[in-house]
Amino acid sequence: MAKKKTHLYVFCYFVFCITTKTLLAQTAFNWLAYGDLRGYFEPCGCDPKSDLGGVARIATLVQRERSTNKNLLVFDLGNNYNTIKKNQIKRKYIQKAFDEIKPTVSLVNRAEISYGPESLGERTYVLSNLIRSNNKKYAKVLDFYEDEKYLVLGFYWQQDHFSQVLSWDTGLKQKWSEWFKKNSKKQKILLYSGPSSTLGEIIKTFSFDLIIKSNEKPPGTPVSFDEQDNPSLLSKFVSGQSIKMVPWGGLGVLRGGQLSEGLSIKEIMSQNISSDTFIQKTPALSFQEDIERSITWLVPSYSTGTPLKSLIKEYEKESSQEFEITTKERALNIEDSLFVGAQACQGCHPQAFEIWSKSKHAHAYETLQKKNRETNLDCISCHVVGWDQKGGFASIKTSPHLANIQCENCHGPRKEHIINPSLKLGNISLEECKKCHNAVHSPTFNKKTFWAKIFHGKETG
Ligand code: HEC
Ligand code: HEC
Ligand code: HEC
Ligand code: HEC
Numbered sequence: 001m002a003k004k005k006t007h008l009y010v011f012c013y014f015v016f017c018i019t020t021k022t023l024l025a026q027t028a029f030n031w032l033a034y035g036d037l038r039g040y041f042e043p044c045g046c047d048p049k050s051d052l053g054g055v056a057r058i059a060t061l062v063q064r065e066r067s068t069n070k071n072l073l074v075f076d077l078g079n080n081y082n083t084i085k086k087n088q089i090k091r092k093y094i095q096k097a098f099d100e101i102k103p104t105v106s107l108v109n110r111a112e113i114s115y116g117p118e119s120l121g122e123r124t125y126v127l128s129n130l131i132r133s134n135n136k137k138y139a140k141v142l143d144f145y146e147d148e149k150y151l152v153l154g155f156y157w158q159q160d161h162f163s164q165v166l167s168w169d170t171g172l173k174q175k176w177s178e179w180f181k182k183n184s185k186k187q188k189i190l191l192y193s194g195p196s197s198t199l200g201e202i203i204k205t206f207s208f209d210l211i212i213k214s215n216e217k218p219p220g221t222p223v224s225f226d227e228q229d230n231p232s233l234l235s236k237f238v239s240g241q242s243i244k245m246v247p248w249g250g251l252g253v254l255r256g257g258q259l260s261e262g263l264s265i266k267e268i269m270s271q272n273i274s275s276d277t278f279i280q281k282t283p284a285l286s287f288q289e290d291i292e293r294s295i296t297w298l299v300p301s302y303s304t305g306t307p308l309k310s311l312i313k314e315y316e317k318e319s320s321q322e323f324e325i326t327t328k329e330r331a332l333n334i335e336d337s338l339f340v341g342a343q344a345c346q347g348c349h350p351q352a353f354e355i356w357s358k359s360k361h362a363h364a365y366e367t368l369q370k371k372n373r374e375t376n377l378d379c380i381s382c383h384v385v386g387w388d389q390k391g392g393f394a395s396i397k398t399s400p401h402l403a404n405i406q407c408e409n410c411h412g413p414r415k416e417h418i419i420n421p422s423l424k425l426g427n428i429s430l431e432e433c434k435k436c437h438n439a440v441h442s443p444t445f446n447k448k449t450f451w452a453k454i455f456h457g458k459e460t461g
Pocket of ligand 1 (some may be wrong): 358360363364365367368381382383405409410429430432433434436437438445449450451452453454
């Protein structure tokens with residue numbers, strides 16, 4: 001068995017040398033691509049499995065890669081703002097963050113068109129099918145990006161933006177042909193967002209050295225980790241070519257060429273990986289196409305020493321200010337609140353209190369404080385009592401007794417019950433846990449095992 005494996009490695013090693021020498025020598029250039037953040041600014045850190053992505057980690061990865069790779073091309077596929085829940089603060093900081101990262105070229109995609117030209121930052125944008133006459137405000141957007149080696153085109157099409165972008169037609173084909181002719185010696189790259197059928201048409205006419213596609217999930221799709229579990233979701237056959245898409249939510253970065261952080265053949269051979277994984281992890285061995293395109297998931301190690309430190313501080317400050325406004329309004333309801341806090345239960349339910357006080361629920365607010373996120377509206381709702389109800393937590397000053405997850409998150413407001421204990425509010429189902437323990441914030445949640453950890457009453461189904 002061991003011998004067989006060695007043979008396979010040696011065989012693969014030769015295939016690798018030959019393919020890389022013959023194919024990469026002509027076409028290899030090193031690139032990174034991200035996009036489709038859809039407003040996902042930073043990972044929450046609620047669970048290691050879902051702790052992916054965010055602008056700070058993209059910045060760190062790009063910086064690391066650039067330090068060893070001066071000619072690195074960085075492509076921003078756009079669609080980085082949330083078009084469903086429009087949030088101007090986040091929009092502004094995502095825009096600023098990518099201005100600091102300075103991608104080589106950014107595509108004007110659906111979200112950028114929806115928010116309008118003011119959502120474009122101070123960097124290089126491309127849109128090769130923009131209708132110029134209707135879009136004077138997009139004057140700084142290029143038809144194509146070029147330098148001595150590369151020609152980069154961008155295409156975005158969606159029915160509802162027909163007045164701003166041209167669909168694929170003979171006029172456009174003509175223009176692109178001219179650009180192609182003038183730049184025949186350069187590497188051609190296409191940043192694409194639109195239907196696969198149109199991309200199929202484009203591929204039939206033009207031969208690109210690299211095509212990167214925007215993610216296809218519809219607007220408003222909640223964050224999920226299906227692509228990480230199954231990366232083949234990010235690959236698509238269009239007109240016989242395998243096309244890769246950037247991961248949803250900026251949870252990962254697409255990369256190609258011979259980047260310093262990619263798995264080297266030596267590393268793989270020194271690890272005792274089965275031949276199946278070996279092939280999977282180095283698709284280059286079976287398809288040259290794939291060596292240029294793989295995904296790096298943005299795990300916590302990418303947030304250390306972030307180049308965006310001061311920008312993120314500014315973002316926190318501004319979201320705190322927004323939080324303060326909400327807090328003032330909420331504070332007005334504290335006096336008449338029907339929430340009383342766990343302390344009021346201790347005397348009559350000492351056992352339940354004891355169990356709760358030793359649970360992680362009792363420290364959920366501190367958790368946010370440790371991460372400096374206790375005044376962030378994206379975090380607070382699941383880490384305090386009654387955020388979605390009148391009389392719930394307002395601020396640590398006005399309602400310290402309602403910080404953390406407490407009895408009343410599950411048992412409902414209990415003011416009337418402490419006055420008249422025979423007043424029952426009925427049993428609760430473990431389905432209720434999923435309001436907070438959802439797929440994003442608690443991907444490993446399991447009713448049985450989680451309930452067992454905080455069990456303090458009769459069995460429940
Ligand atoms: C209002 C939101 C909310 C609800 C409802 C909720 N939880 Fe939690 N739960 C949290 C938060 C937040 C944490 C993490 C606290 C921390 O560590 O800061 C947590 C942590 C836990 C943990 C600790 C996990 C670990 O890693 O040890 C268990 C167990 C748990 N919850 C069980 C439950 C069960 C069972 C229910 C339903 C009966 C439930 N929770 C309902 C918010 C909630
Ligand atoms: C939808 C509800 C929800 C939101 C919103 C939420 N959390 Fe959580 N958080 C949870 C739950 C549930 C857990 C417990 C997860 C588990 O153990 O499975 C948790 C756990 C955590 C933990 C781990 C605590 C530990 O004991 O290790 C951190 C850190 C955290 N959250 C920070 C944040 C931050 C920062 C934000 C905002 C960016 C946020 N959370 C937003 C529900 C939420
Ligand atoms: C003055 C004593 C007293 C206080 C204070 C008190 N309880 Fe109770 N609670 C009781 C008694 C007695 C029962 C049992 C009633 C019965 O079975 O008739 C009960 C029953 C319950 C039940 C099961 C029945 C139901 O309503 O679902 C829950 C849950 C409960 N209490 C939660 C709480 C919480 C949460 C607090 C604090 C906010 C609290 N209790 C404060 C005395 C108290
Ligand atoms: C994370 C959710 C959660 C928290 C926090 C929580 N409980 Fe419970 N509690 C439950 C569930 C679920 C049950 C069992 C199902 C039921 O009886 O409704 C239960 C059962 C009980 C019961 C027994 C009810 C009965 O009829 O036997 C009492 C009393 C109670 N809890 C009181 C408390 C008190 C007091 C606190 C705070 C110190 C607290 N609980 C915190 C979810 C929670």
